[in-house]
Amino acid sequence: MKFGGTSVKDEAAISRVIGIVRGRLAEKPLVVVSAMSKVTRNLCSLGEAAAAGNEAEVSMILKELRERHFGTAAELMQGGLLEETKSRLAEILESLSEMAAKVAGAGKLDDDMNSAIISCGELMSSIIVGAAMNAAGLRCTWLDARKMMTTDSAWLAARPDMDATEAKVRKAVDGSAEVFLTQGFIAADTAGRTTVLGFEGSDYSAAIFGRCLDAARVEIWTDVDGIRSADPRIVEDTCRIERLSYAEAAEMAYMGARVLHPLTIYPAREKNIPIHVLNSARPDGAGSVVCGDCADIPEGPKSVALMTAADLKEVVSMAASDMDGKSRISVIGKGVAAVLDKIGKVAGEAVVSENGLSASVMVPEADARRIVVELHKLLFV
Structure with missing residues (x-):
């Protein structure tokens, strides 16, 4: 189950996620989360501002990140759990400040440092969501994706080593919790250095994790009712696509339809795992299903x-x-x-x-x- 940035953007959205996951407990879900909406872009701006020597903007972005994440946590939990969560968030924010200082000192933003900076959004959101699940009574185990998703060292568009990743994922997801929760987008190379799978790569992460676990399905939870016949920002009266093939979905992604990361299809197709695209704001909606080239998928424009x-x-x-x-x-x-x-x-x-x-x-x-x-x-x- 992958939840995108708009699905974890604030207290109300995260509460909806917890309700959705609660309904899937019997199926032993692995939950994958993105950074809270717009946070990855904030972190990109942080690195750029640091490289430009703009200390005021760096300080402003760090302050905004702290206020947003601390504030959301405080709305979802209290007491010792809140203090523990804030402490973990503070560690990440401090590491961001240190990385920004190093970038400023160098006067440039190298790809390896950039990947480490932008990975912090997923780390912070997953800490909050995992703690909120426990506060709501779910037995949730937080997993660091960087200790499971093994890639090469192409920092900002890393390529996963499927065999190494599968071995680590199967060892980590050992059945000891009701829910396992980890991050999309982020990974690490064989030396343990942070990499990322490319912009909007959390979908790809979820498909890889699903492949590694032979999942019954991969669910991509977003803010639209399934895959649409056009971008709703351009066309008002779009149609929901009920079913489409892996090949059609891959073609749509590569041709500019912004629903799934272009690489998401391939790990799922290897194991013939269906991908369900659903709306976290309307969890009872039908959504869309991407599956094999079934005979009942009609021809014609999608x-x-x-x-x-x-x-x-x-x-x-x-x-x-x-x-x-x-x-x-x-x-x-x-x-x-x-x-x-x-x-x-x-x-x-x-x-x-x-x-x-x-x-x-x-x-x-x-x-x-x-x-x-x-x-x-x-x-x-």
Whole structure:
């Protein structure tokens, strides 16, 4: 069970998470949490400010992090448990201050230090969520993902060693607790140095842990009702996709649909583990299921995705020259070639991918959002 940043953003959200997990106790869940919403970006800003020698901004960010995490903890627990939790949080905040000082002294932010800094968001959120679960009567054991998830030393986009990780995960998750809780996104190399799996990598972490444990399913809890037919920030009347194949979900992720981390599909597919995408604010909702290429998954368009040059830069750290001033709009779904004429009427001539799961067209960036809305209306309404 993976809970994203918006699912652990404050006391109310964490309380909902505890209720959801309580309903899964019979299935012995492993819970994976992200940093509280916007904290990873705060930590990125912290490292950048330290490298620039901006002591005032560093102090302000540390103060805001302390107030937010201490305040959330105080709303969820009291007494000795609260004091213990605040002490653990204070240790992490002190280490952040020390790392910021080292970065300032060096006048630059190296990738290894950056990964150590941005990993602190998951550590702090998981400490709070784990303590809150215990305060609510759940027997929760907190696990450090860095002692389980073993990777190479590509600091900000580390590649997991699946065999080493599986051995460590199976040893750590030994059945002694009702709930085991750990962090997404963060890991360590063979020397024990902190690495991360890439931006929004908590989904990938959850899929890897699920693979290691031969889980019955992986649940990705977010703030939308399953996987949608378009970005709800662009299109108001999106449709929930009930079921889609691993291949379709992977294509959607790579083409810009921001639901799952692009690598999430592969560990689950290795063991044929279904991925359920659910809304932590509406836990009784149906959500979406990503599974094998089942015969009952209908052909046809599943989603309209938009990727701008800025999106591409975020994913691969460089903008392709042919994206300059343009955006890529893709229609994803098995058998999508059958709707090429409809795409052409709205967006222009589209190119079908080699696997036949997407049809993409380049459009002027200024027109992209309007075209997505029009294309979605034509294909789904």
